Amino acid sequence: MDITHLTIDGDTPGIAWRLPVLHFTGSKPDAPKIYIQAALHAGELPGTALAHFLCERLRQAEAEGTVLSDIIVVPHANPIGAAQSHFGEMQGRFDLGTRTNFNRDFPLISARDRHLLLENLERYPAADRLKRQLIHMALGADLVIDLHCDDESLQYAYIDEAFWPEAADLAAALNMDAVLLSDGESSAFEEAVSFAWKYEVPGEKKAHLSGKLSVTVELRGTRDVYPEMAKRDAEGLWRFLAARGAVRDDHVSLPSFAGPAVPLDNVEMIRAPQAGTVLFLRNIGERVNEGDRLATIITAPGMPDGTIDVHAPQAGLIVTRVSDRLVRRRGDLMKVACDRPSTAARKPGTLED
Ligand SMILES: [Zn+2]
Structure with missing residues (x-):
């Protein structure tokens, strides 16, 4: 596991955030590249706990030589939100300075313009620099998983119809209770990633994106952060990675997804x-x-x-x-x-x- 850091300079003097990015290097060049992030809404921690145990499993796999894909994990994607507090309550969903949701206003660009995301970064405020660097990493991958949670909640996911039913393997691997099929009409992280792929050739929208995935997983509720639950969830994501050929594990076979999958x-x-x-x-x-x-x-x-x-x-x-x-x-x-x-x-x- 290699660790790099993104440095995000603050918008006022004397402040900088340092965001760890964990890299696993795969042995198979044509295996799908993976990007996993958690806690873009900074207080949503079930995914951070999952990522912690998943990385443990991936380090073990690395030692055994069974990591096939290049895998990037950002276990806590939003240090700006994590530092925000208002009268003693953490404020991880909206940027307090602009009232902008940390999971909206991602740039809607074509994947072929990915390199432009990092051009003239200094012109953007800190939250936008964070967003541009996160989505730049994601667009270098084929399978993108954004781990969130809801308030009190079952485990479900927002999945763009462009990835369905192929993505039913993720729902089965994580044992989701439901899938909500979205129509790709927002500037949320997951939808901005899909947008970039759909419009890889500008003006020619692809309706189906085979071999790709960009998904928002809602890992139950805000308070559902427990060691055994997080280990089970990490094991579930591991099974998905095995099923997609990102890691080698011959013991994995996925059942078909039996839960409801309904349009928004x-x-x-x-x-x-x-x-x-x-x-x-x-x-x-x-x-x-x-x-x-x-x-x-x-x-x-x-x-x-x-x-x-x-x-x-x-x-x-x-x-x-x-x-x-x-x-x-x-x-x-x-x-x-x-x-x-x-x-x-x-x-x-x-x-x-
Ligand atoms: Zn969220």
């Missing part, structure tokens, strides 16, 4: 009709029927008629749930993966800002 349009974003104290009646992982009560919101505590109920608009699987119990009007309560498209209007792109 089929995700019901359950929102709070009014503000209040939410009492959840159903949990993640449960299947609900149309009309089931999902939660009661106490809108006027202590008053007669002080509650309202929230019902399931259609049958589906509860994939995520908010962890805050004080909810604002129109605040997200749950994501429910359903068989049919939601009738609620969705703007193209990501489900959340």
Whole structure:
């Protein structure tokens, strides 16, 4: 394992971040190149824990001579976000200076212009320099895995339809509970990588990207950071790497993915009709029927008629749930993966800002 560091100079004097990048060199030049990063949203640590144990496994493989692919791992991709704190609470999702989500505003370029990402870097603010260097590394790979997590959540992934169903092996290897098929319409890291490949020949969009993968994995919830869980997840990602010929492990055979894979349009974003104290009646992982009560919101505590109920608009699987119990009007309560498209209007792109 070789370690290099990206140095990101701060936007004010006296500050610089130093980001470790771990490299494993493969023995097979035509094996797919791998890029794995975690905690782009700096407080989302299940992926960092996974990466820790995966690197342990990869070092062992290196000693045994079974690493076939060049593999880059960035176990904690966002030192800028990790350093942000506001009144004692870590703020790892948005850049406090610009209010920009650390997983948006990645440059949408053609892969053939990859080299331009690092040109005149000094013209960009620190967060953009970080983004340009991360996506530059990713575009040097064939299989790109961006490890995130949700709030309270099952394990699921956002996978562009251009990679499906080929990517079902990743879902099977990690034993995901669901896959959300996205339409590639945002500037999130994973979608900017796909965009660069789709438009490798500018003006000629490729609908299917065989042999490539760029995916956002939501490794359950923010608090799901435990040693045994992270080891199992690392073992899962190892199985995927073996299945794709990035490492040699003759003991790996993957089952087919049995979970639901639904388009983003089929995700019901359950929102709070009014503000209040939410009492959840159903949990993640449960299947609900149309009309089931999902939660009661106490809108006027202590008053007669002080509650309202929230019902399931259609049958589906509860994939995520908010962890805050004080909810604002129109605040997200749950994501429910359903068989049919939601009738609620969705703007193209990501489900959340
Ligand atoms: Zn995230």
